[in-house]
Amino acid sequence: MPSYRMQRLANQLTNAADHALDAEALRIEACRLLEAAVGLERLLGPAEHEPDPHRYRQHILHVDPAGRFSVVALVWLPGQATPIHDHIAWCVTGVHAGCEVEQRYEPLSPSGNRPRMLRPTVVALNAPGTVSSLPPLGRDIHRVRCAGDERAISLHIYGADITRLGTSINVVYDENCAAGVTGNDAGPGHENG
Numbered sequence: 088m089p090s091y092r093m094q095r096l097a098n099q100l101t102n103a104a105d106h107a108l109d110a111e112a113l114r115i116e117a118c119r120l121l122e123a124a125v126g127l128e129r130l131l132g133p134a135e136h137e138p139d140p141h142r143y144r145q146h147i148l149h150v151d152p153a154g155r156f157s158v159v160a161l162v163w164l165p166g167q168a169t170p171i172h173d174h175i176a177w178c179v180t181g182v183h184a185g186c187e188v189e190q191r192y193e194p195l196s197p198s199g200n201r202p203r204m205l206r207p208t209v210v211a212l213n214a215p216g217t218v219s220s221l222p223p224l225g226r227d228i229h230r231v232r233c234a235g236d237e238r239a240i241s242l243h244i245y246g247a248d249i250t251r252l253g254t255s256i257n258v259v260y261d262e263n264c265a266a267g268v269t270g271n272d273a274g275p276g277h278e279n280g
Contacts, residue, residue: 089148092130096120097149097158100244104155110246114177114220117156117244122218125181125242131160138162138238143169147250154248157255163187163239168232171205171260176246178227178255181218185239188212189219192228192260205260213241228260 089097099120107113124130135146139162149158163185171192189211195204205228212234213219221227233239245255 088132090129090132092124092127093148093158096124096130097151100149100156100158101151104151104153110177113155114179114246117246118179118218118220121179121181121242121244125183125218126216130183130242131240135160136162136238136240138164138167140164143167143233148242150248150250154251155246157245157247157249159243159245159249159255161241161243163233163241165233165236165238169230171228171230171262172256173228173258174221174245174255175249175252175257176255178221178246179218179244180213180221181242182213182215183240183242184215185237186212186214186234187239187241188232188234190230192230194228 100117103116103120104113107116131146131148135148137146138144143164144162146160146162147157148160151157160183171190189209190207191209191211192205193208195206211217211219221229231241243255247255249255
């Protein structure tokens with residue numbers, strides 16, 4: 088059972104989706120709504136704070152019945168990280184507790200060609216309350232890890248029904264960033280990030 092505050096966020100997102108002219112307008116409104124919600128006390132229940140000792144853990148908080156968006160919490164222990172990846176849809180993230188480091192990447196070869204080579208670009212330290220929106224598809228490549236010595240929790244709003252699709256990840260990239268990395272389709276078994 089979602090908290091009152093999470094249900095309120097879900098209702099606001101549904102209203103925004105009902106009135107948005109397109110996906111970009113919904114992404115912008117989702118970013119505004121997440122800025123107002125991230126960090127609120129009692130937004131998440133105790134079970135939604137639970138980590139996994141081996142890797143970051145995903146808690147699905149809400150999926151729009153029409154499949155227009157999903158809200159998840161990712162819980163990270165120190166040292167846990169995503170692979171380098173991109174997404175199947177737009178994504179807005181907000182740090183609820185703890186800190187995360189995000190490394191973004193830029194494709195060096197056209198997105199329609201495989202393999203793709205990547206170049207590291209911006210590194211951001213995202214403290215509690217930080218909300219960001221990933222750029223349009225094909226330029227939304229990043230890796231996120233827990234920073235510091237305490238658990239981190241981030242909220243993610245994706246422009247898709249990730250329960251139906253199985254993941255928010257489109258492509259997972261090899262870890263060799265020094266000379267560029269080669270893209271591989273995520274396929275089943277990759278969690279959201």
